[in-house]
Every structure is written in structure tokens, then in C-alpha cells.
Amino acid sequence: MATIREQGYSHWDGRLIERKRPWWPVTTMGIRLIFRKKNFRLLFAMSFVPAVVYLVGIYVSERVEDFKFMVRGSAQLLKIDPGFFKSYFTLDPLLFMMVMLMVFACAGLVADDLRHNALQLYFARPLRKMDYILGKAAVIAFFILLLTLIPGLVLFIFKLVFAGSFALFRSYPWLPLSVIGDSLLLTVFFVSYTLLLSALSRNRRYVMVMIFAVYLGTDIAFGIMSGIFKSPYFALLSIKANLQQTGAVLFGQRPPHAFPAVLSFGVILAFCLVAAWVLLRRVRGVEVIK
Amino acid sequence: MSIEVTDLHFSYGPVKALDGVTLSLGGGAVGLLGPNGAGKSTLLRILLGFLPAARGEGRVLGYDIRREQNRIRRSVGYMPEDDCFIAGLDGVSFTSYFGELSGMPHQEAMKRAHDVLFYVGLGESRYRLLDTYSAGMKQRLKLAQALVHDPKLLFLDEPTANLDPRGRLEILELIKDIATDNGIQVFISSHILSDIESVCGSVVILNKGRVAAQGRMADLRATDFSLFEVRIKGESEGFRRRLTASGGRVEVTEDRLLKVYLPAGRDPMEIFRAAVESNVQVRHFVRSQTSLEDIFARTVGVD
Numbered sequence: 001m002a003t004i005r006e007q008g009y010s011h012w013d014g015r016l017i018e019r020k021r022p023w024w025p026v027t028t029m030g031i032r033l034i035f036r037k038k039n040f041r042l043l044f045a046m047s048f049v050p051a052v053v054y055l056v057g058i059y060v061s062e063r064v065e066d067f068k069f070m071v072r073g074s075a076q077l078l079k080i081d082p083g084f085f086k087s088y089f090t091l092d093p094l095l096f097m098m099v100m101l102m103v104f105a106c107a108g109l110v111a112d113d114l115r116h117n118a119l120q121l122y123f124a125r126p127l128r129k130m131d132y133i134l135g136k137a138a139v140i141a142f143f144i145l146l147l148t149l150i151p152g153l154v155l156f157i158f159k160l161v162f163a164g165s166f167a168l169f170r171s172y173p174w175l176p177l178s179v180i181g182d183s184l185l186l187t188v189f190f191v192s193y194t195l196l197l198s199a200l201s202r203n204r205r206y207v208m209v210m211i212f213a214v215y216l217g218t219d220i221a222f223g224i225m226s227g228i229f230k231s232p233y234f235a236l237l238s239i240k241a242n243l244q245q246t247g248a249v250l251f252g253q254r255p256p257h258a259f260p261a262v263l264s265f266g267v268i269l270a271f272c273l274v275a276a277w278v279l280l281r282r283v284r285g286v287e288v289i290k
Numbered sequence: 291m292s293i294e295v296t297d298l299h300f301s302y303g304p305v306k307a308l309d310g311v312t313l314s315l316g317g318g319a320v321g322l323l324g325p326n327g328a329g330k331s332t333l334l335r336i337l338l339g340f341l342p343a344a345r346g347e348g349r350v351l352g353y354d355i356r357r358e359q360n361r362i363r364r365s366v367g368y369m370p371e372d373d374c375f376i377a378g379l380d381g382v383s384f385t386s387y388f389g390e391l392s393g394m395p396h397q398e399a400m401k402r403a404h405d406v407l408f409y410v411g412l413g414e415s416r417y418r419l420l421d422t423y424s425a426g427m428k429q430r431l432k433l434a435q436a437l438v439h440d441p442k443l444l445f446l447d448e449p450t451a452n453l454d455p456r457g458r459l460e461i462l463e464l465i466k467d468i469a470t471d472n473g474i475q476v477f478i479s480s481h482i483l484s485d486i487e488s489v490c491g492s493v494v495i496l497n498k499g500r501v502a503a504q505g506r507m508a509d510l511r512a513t514d515f516s517l518f519e520v521r522i523k524g525e526s527e528g529f530r531r532r533l534t535a536s537g538g539r540v541e542v543t544e545d546r547l548l549k550v551y552l553p554a555g556r557d558p559m560e561i562f563r564a565a566v567e568s569n570v571q572v573r574h575f576v577r578s579q580t581s582l583e584d585i586f587a588r589t590v591g592v593d
Binding site: 007008009010011012014016017018019022025026029033036108112113115116117118120121122123124125126127128284 | 338339340360361363364366367368370372373374375376377378379383387388390391392393394395398402405408409413435436437439440467468471472
């Protein structure tokens with residue numbers, strides 16, 4: 001054990017600042033901690049593969065003549081319109097990568113603090129419950145927006161650059177708003193989903209399993225139920241199907257399932273409200289056992 | 291006064307944790323003493339705003355405990371009883387992180403974290419991951435995070451819990467140094483009488499959610515008593531009445547053990563005489579080995 005008092009106590013002569021965003025240190029520390037995980041960096045890099053493929057698609061779409069030998073009869077697939085953007089945002093592998101990022105990076109955001117009794121340290125600081133939740137939510141938002149909003153806008157801008165004209169913007173002036181809207185929807189959903197499950201357990205591994213299993217399980221349940229009852233409404237059980245349904249509507253495309261998309265919006269909204277309610281109950285400075 | 295509370299009430303469901311606590315505490319080191327469940331941690335948590343008082347008012351460093359919690363938290367340091375840390379962080383990142391959360395600029399917090407870690411004796415281990423810290427090191431780290439923003443008042447909840455004797459002495463030495471040489475007011479909650487005795491000039495004793503006694507240590511120590519554990523066969527009511535009538539006090543524990551408190555200097559044979567007169571058999575008689583805080587509470591005549 002080290003010798004006690006290697007140096008005497010000295011007072012700090014600085015002045016404490018009142019932050020406008022007291023949750024900001026929580027976010028930056030959360031992101032820093034996640035990037036310290038070596039395995040995560042590889043997964044994070046891989047999650048950009050869909051964006052890169054779509055970017056290549058945009059480039060090829062403007063050089064169809066040059067890439068005739070590759071494209072052949074599938075040139076219509078490279079038609080860059082809202083459908084192209086919708087297909088990126090509702091792509092199975094993209095949603096799957098987001099879930100995997102949540103599993104490996106964000107599962108412990110609240111669970112670890114619960115496990116190590118860290119909440120009382122946070123709340124002994126000038127930090128409200130909402131600041132703590134916002135700080136943690138911003139960590140998830142950072143990763144989801146990096147996979148949705150940033151690539152979405154980059155794809156749009158690159159299309160304009162490669163085309164050398166504003167034709168896409170003139171034809172679909174609302175497209176950037178769709179990109180922002182669906183990105184925000186996905187962000188709000190994944191923030192709620194991950195924080196909810198993370199707050200339900202003190203064991204990060206258990207949360208990791210839950211994040212993966214619930215996502216996969218709801219989709220399997222949808223597949224089984226719709227196979228038996230032949231009703232599209234069972235898509236409401238599936239997280240993935242609901243996100244694809246709402247994504248299609250936000251990009252002005254025909255929804256993949258034959259029921260009003262407002263129901264999917266309702267499911268997502270209800271889920272987020274339940275998550276917020278549970279979070280506010282689970283996150284507190286002291287465990288009060290009555 | 292650094293802490294002033296009036297008629298503070300708080301309940302966990304049907305269990306009253308604080309029942310009309312009124313306190314007025316000044317500078318230096320103040321001990322908050324009481325048996326487990328006396329309401330010590332609850333009082334600290336209400337002062338920090340973790341729990342809302344059902345009734346009553348209070349001010350910490352002049353700030354209202356209901357309306358100015360953020361100001362209180364900015365000005366005080368809190369060292370919780372439980373083991374608490376953030377997995378994946380090293381000592382210096384952990385300490386500076388909580389400095390930042392208190393409102394310190396990032397660079398300043400980092401610099402200050404180094405100083406504070408050296409002060410608590412973790413200078414050599416400051417870059418080690420917290421997961422590898424021993425119980426004693428974690429205790430010092432908790433003290434470091436409480437000190438990082440240079441608070442005016444420190445709340446220490448059971449600061450020597452889970453420490454070996456040497457570690458305990460070292461932490462107590464640190465606390466004494468903080469309170470006496472550095473002008474930081476310290477409010478220590480503990481159920482270990484000797485810890486409080488060695489560090490604090492004055493003490494508040496809580497029992498069953500009420501202030502049983504408060505004052506300077508020297509004044510409180512003046513009282514004395516003898517405590518005996520007695521188990522009898524027969525009807526205990528008459529036995530208890532006789533002892534109470536002769537100036538003693540009797541408490542019955544859950545397993546029907548009688549705790550007999552006799553004023554200092556009284557002959558323990560009085561217990562046997564009362565037994566004979568009450569026609570009960572004494573089956574077990576021993577000078578009490580109960581905890582110090584219980585004896586201390588009895589010394590000052592608390593209920």
C-alpha cells in the first residue's frame with residue numbers, strides 16, 4: 001500500500017462553472033470509454049460498409065457508361081431517388097449493425113452504473129436525473145446518427161456533386177428532411193430501446209443478450225404469427241418491421257406491410273414512452289426499498 | 291451554521307426513518323452516530339437531495355435543501371458508504387470526471403485529480419484501472435472524488451467500512467487532517483464510536499429516527515453506565531418493573547434477550563436480587579458485548 005499523504009492538501013483556487021449542458025461530460029466520457037474497447041473499433045468500422053457500398057452506387061449511377069460491363073441490365077437499381085435513400089435507411093444489415101453496436105457498445109451505459117453503485121456519485125454532483133439520462137442518450141445518439149444522418153446527408157451531397165447539378169434536390173426538395181426525420185426516429189427508438197434494457201438489469205451481459213434477443217425475437221414472432229394467421233398486422237410485433245414501415249413512409253415510399261403506417265408510429269411512440277417511464281423510475285441516487 | 295434542519299421527517303413506507311430531526315451544526319468535524327437503521331444515511335441523503343423530506347426544512351451552507359440542491363451539491367463533497375466506481379476507468383480519469391461534473395473545466399479537473407490522488411495516497415496507482423483496486427484503495431478513491439472540487443463541506447458515510455485496522459487508521463488520519471488543518475467542515479456518519487471519537491469534536495446521536503443527543507464529545511462522555519445481557523426463565527414483567535423502579539433500564543430484544551442498563555457504580559447483584567424477588571431464574575448473565583454505538587447511546591440516556 002502506498003504511503004499515505006504523499007503530498008499535503010492544497011485548496012483549488014479556480015471557480016466552478018455552471019454548465020449550460022451539464023450532461024455533456026457524461027456523454028464525452030461515455031464515448032471515450034466505448035472507443036477504449038478494441039473489439040468495438042472493428043465492429044464500428046464494419047458498420048460503415050453499407051454506407052460505403054451506397055456511396056459507390058451513387059458514383060456508379062453517374063458513370064453508367066463507364067461501368068456498363070458491371071451494371072449490365074441492373075441500371076434501374078441505381079436510380080437515385082427517395083427509394084434509394086429509403087432502401088439504405090431500412091436495410092436489414094444496417095439495422096442489424098445498429099443493434100450490434102448497441103449490444104457491444106451501449107449495453108452497459110446504465111447497467112454498469114447500477115452494478116457499481118455509481119448513480120449516487122453522479123447525483124451528488126449538480127446533475128439532475130434528466131441530465132444523466134440525456135448524457136447517456138447522447139452517447140447512443142452519437143453512434144446512431146453517425147450511421148444514419150451523416151451517411152444520409154453525405155450520400156445526398158455526393159449525388160449532387162457527382163451529378164454536377166441540383167436535379168435531385170429540385171425533384172425532391174424534401175429529401176434532406178426525410179433523411180433527418182428518419183435518422184431522428186431511428187435515434188429516438190434506439191436510445192429508448194437500449195437505455196430501457198440497460199436500466200432493467202445490473203448485469204451488462206444480460207443486457208447484451210436482451211438487446212439482441214428482443215430484436216431478433218420480435219422479428220421471429222412476426223414471421224411465425226404472420227405465417228400461421230396470414231395477417232400483415234403481426235408486423236406490429238416486430239421492431240425491424242415497424243422501423244421499415246415508418247422509414248418507407250418518411251421517404252414517401254409504399255410501406256412494405258399492408259396496414260396503416262400510423263400504427264407503426266404508434267407502436268414506436270408507445271415503446272418510447274414506456275422506456276422513459278421505466279428509466280425515470282430506475283435511475284435514482286439511492287435505492288429505496290419499501 | 292453549516293447545517294441547520296428543523297423538524298425533518300422521512301418514512302420508507304410504514305417505517306419512520308426520520309421523525310422530527312432538528313439540528314444545528316457548526317464548523318470542524320461533526321460525527322453522526324447511531325445504530326444501524328437509526329436514520330444516519332437517510333439524513334445525509336436528504337441533505338444532499340437524494341430523498342425528499344416528507345416534512346420539515348433545512349439549509350446546508352445557507353442553501354435550502356429543497357430548492358437549491360444543485361448549489362448544495364456544488365459546494366459539498368460526498369463519500370458514499372457503498373463501493374462505487376465506473377468500470378473501465380483509471381483513478382485519475384475517474385477523479386477528474388467527477389471534478390468536471392461538479393463544474394470544473396476539463397484541464398483543471400485533470401490537474402486537480404492528480405493532486406488529490408497524491409494527497410490520499412494513490413499517487414502511484416493513479417493510472418491503474420479501478421477494477422484492480424483493493425478495498426482500501428477504493429475507499430481512498432471515494433475520498434479523492436469527494437475532495438476534487440475542493441468542497442467547503444464533506445459528507446462521509448461510513449468512511450472506514452470494510453477496512454482493515456491499518457487502513458482504517460490511515461483514512462481517519464486523512465479525515466482529521468482535512469478537518470483540522472485545511473478548514474473543510476466534515477460531517478461523518480458512522481456506527482463506530484471510536485472512529486467518531488478520534489476525529490470529531492462534537493457529535494449528533496440518532497436513534498430510531500430521532501436526535502437522541504447532540505453536543506461536544508467531552509460533555510457526552512461524562513455520563514456512564516453498565517450494560518448486561520440477561521436471559522431469564524419465568525415471567526419477565528415483574529422483573530423488569532423491579533429493575534426499572536430501582537433506576538435501571540431494561541430492553542427486550544427480538545430473541546427475548548433482556549438488555550439491562552444500570553447507572554454507573556451500581557452493584558450488578560441488584561439484577562440477581564430483582565430476579566429472586568420476581569421469582570424468575572437467571573439462565574444467562576453476561577456483561578454486554580453489544581456494539582459501541584449502542585452503549586454510547588445508552589450512556590447519554592436515549593430511548
